[in-house]
Amino acid sequence: MYPFSGEGCGETRRPNLSPDEVCRLLPVPEGPLRIPPTASRSPDLDRPEILLSVAIPTFRERQNLPILIDRLVGLLDPAIPGQYELIVVDDDSPDRTGEVAAALTEFYPQLRVMRRRGERGLSTAVIRGWQIARGRVLAVIDADLQHPLHTLLELWAQMETGADLAVASRHVEGGGVSDWSLARRLLSRGAQVMGLMVLPGVLGRVSDPMSGYFMVRRDAIAQINLNPVGYKVLIEVLGRGQIATVREVGYVFQERQEGESKVTWKQYWEYLEHLLRLRMARWPVGRFLRFAIVGTSGLLVDMAIFYLLLDGWGWPLTLSALLSAEIALLNNFFWNDRWTFGDISRRQSGWHRRFKRLLKFNLICLAGLGLNVVILNALVWGLGVGAYLAKLGAIAIVTLWNFWVNLKLSWRVTEVDEDVRLNERR
Ligand SMILES: Nc1nc2c(ncn2[C@@H]2O[C@H](COP(=O)(O)OP(=O)(O)OP(=O)(O)O)[C@@H](O)[C@H]2O)c(=O)[nH]1
Ligand SMILES: [Mg+2]
Numbered sequence: 365m366y367p368f369s370g371e372g373c374g375e376t377r378r379p380n381l382s383p384d385e386v387c388r389l390l391p392v393p394e395g396p397l398r399i400p401p402t403a404s405r406s407p408d409l410d411r412p413e414i415l416l417s418v419a420i421p422t423f424r425e426r427q428n429l430p431i432l433i434d435r436l437v438g439l440l441d442p443a444i445p446g447q448y449e450l451i452v453v454d455d456d457s458p459d460r461t462g463e464v465a466a467a468l469t470e471f472y473p474q475l476r477v478m479r480r481r482g483e484r485g486l487s488t489a490v491i492r493g494w495q496i497a498r499g500r501v502l503a504v505i506d507a508d509l510q511h512p513l514h515t516l517l518e519l520w521a522q523m524e525t526g527a528d529l530a531v532a533s534r535h536v537e538g539g540g541v542s543d544w545s546l547a548r549r550l551l552s553r554g555a556q557v558m559g560l561m562v563l564p565g566v567l568g569r570v571s572d573p574m575s576g577y578f579m580v581r582r583d584a585i586a587q588i589n590l591n592p593v594g595y596k597v598l599i600e601v602l603g604r605g606q607i608a609t610v611r612e613v614g615y616v617f618q619e620r621q622e623g624e625s626k627v628t629w630k631q632y633w634e635y636l637e638h639l640l641r642l643r644m645a646r647w648p649v650g651r652f653l654r655f656a657i658v659g660t661s662g663l664l665v666d667m668a669i670f671y672l673l674l675d676g677w678g679w680p681l682t683l684s685a686l687l688s689a690e691i692a693l694l695n696n697f698f699w700n701d702r703w704t705f706g707d708i709s710r711r712q713s714g715w716h717r718r719f720k721r722l723l724k725f726n727l728i729c730l731a732g733l734g735l736n737v738v739i740l741n742a743l744v745w746g747l748g749v750g751a752y753l754a755k756l757g758a759i760a761i762v763t764l765w766n767f768w769v770n771l772k773l774s775w776r777v778t779e780v781d782e783d784v785r786l787n788e789r790r
Contacts, residue, residue, distance in 0.1 A: 388466045390478040393495040401586040403498040416448040417499030421489040425507040426461045427622035432507055433468055439513050452477045453489040487592035503579040508620050511577040515615040519579045522611040528584045530611045533572035538614025562639045566603045573599055594634025603642040654704040655767045658696050666692035697725045705775035724774040732762045
């Protein structure tokens with residue numbers, strides 16, 4: 365389904381690897397970071413379906429990896445026999461972690477290994493691993509034994525009870541950090557607070573958005589173009605996935621015994637960049653453009669009706685203005701309901717709900733009119749701005765207000781029919 369870079373059996377493009385080693389490596393997916401909706405089944409149809417795929421990103425972890433794999437197999441074999449897989453994604457570590465991993469596949473049939481070149485980074489490594497995963501549930505765990513392994517079974521238990529996402533958290537009961545300096549604690553919490561300010565609706569959903577230890581249902585993140593940078597794959601999953609039910613399990617972050625941390629200041633910058641990417645992706649730019657086009661059509665309707673009533677039929681000024689404004693408002697509501705917010709309206713069916721939306725739209729636009737007058741006066745009398753420039757400024761601010769408040773109140777996604785929501789999730 366996905367174009368691969370051509371590694372795998374029979375390939376001779378990797379002169380530094382023996383043919384045997386190449387055969388044990390998984391092909392590296394190329395192109396968009398998009399997870400297929402259905403897991404590819406093992407060619408051997410007699411083998412049981414894989415339920416859980418655990419991605420293990422590695423960079424210079426040769427001492428830790430054999431211990432981790434042995435312990436993971438010891439833990440998962442009794443719990444989910446034959447129905448899990450471990451996927452190591454190594455970024456061509458100079459300490460030859462990839463070769464160690466490939467050699468381990470001989471002893472652990474449930475282990476699969478991918479070695480990337482060119483592309484690098486923890487988050488993308490995890491997603492590349494998930495792209496070739498076969499499980500219905502996708503997980504990630506660090507390779508350096510800092511994530512206590514028994515927590516994996518607790519996360520699995522949460523997934524089995526129907527969670528979309530189960531996160532190992534340092535900030536719930538039973539959670540913590542073992543021996544962190546005050547500076548590191550402050551940095552970690554600072555990053556969390558900053559994230560909460562930029563993306564409250566995303567990071568606020570879990571107590572430990574910085575966690576790199578979690579499980580997610582495949583269909584909650586399948587067929588979505590993921591685009592993370594840096595270390596925090598969880599915020600990508602929360603920010604772009606269709607996550608309804610979140611569960612948390614406490615865990616204590618262990619100290620590293622072997623190898624060294626790869627965290628540098630670069631990761632903090634990448635975290636910031638990642639937050640901004642998600643923020644931008646969540647702004648409904650297309651919807652706002654449609655709203656602005658409808659608003660412009662309303663202006664034309666308003667002017668035309670006003671002209672007809674005032675000059676054509678000789679109606680009084682105020683009455684003409686009020687009626688033309690109300691007709692323009694109805695025009696705007698009609699097109700916004702059908703087009704700008706059509707996807708939401710279709711999921712909130714019935715005349716009763718449509719009337720409610722119309723009423724809210726009317727009231728919000730009326731409040732917008734009041735706001736317009738206030739801003740206009742403030743700009744002209746308070747700041748000495750010219751009347752026409754001030755009018756333009758007021759229109760721009762009120763358009764934003766109208767759009768935002770209507771988005772949050774009139775066409776609220778939360779009022780979507782429950783049965784439609786359920787169907788969509790299937
Ligand atoms: N594939 C891949 N894995 C990475 C990369 N950077 C880190 N990792 C792995 O991701 C996991 C977490 O990285 P660490 O450097 O331990 O980060 P951390 O656990 O948040 O921080 P420490 O507590 O300082 O160790 C480990 O398994 C690393 O080997 C990378 O660029 N590519
Ligand atoms: Mg670590």
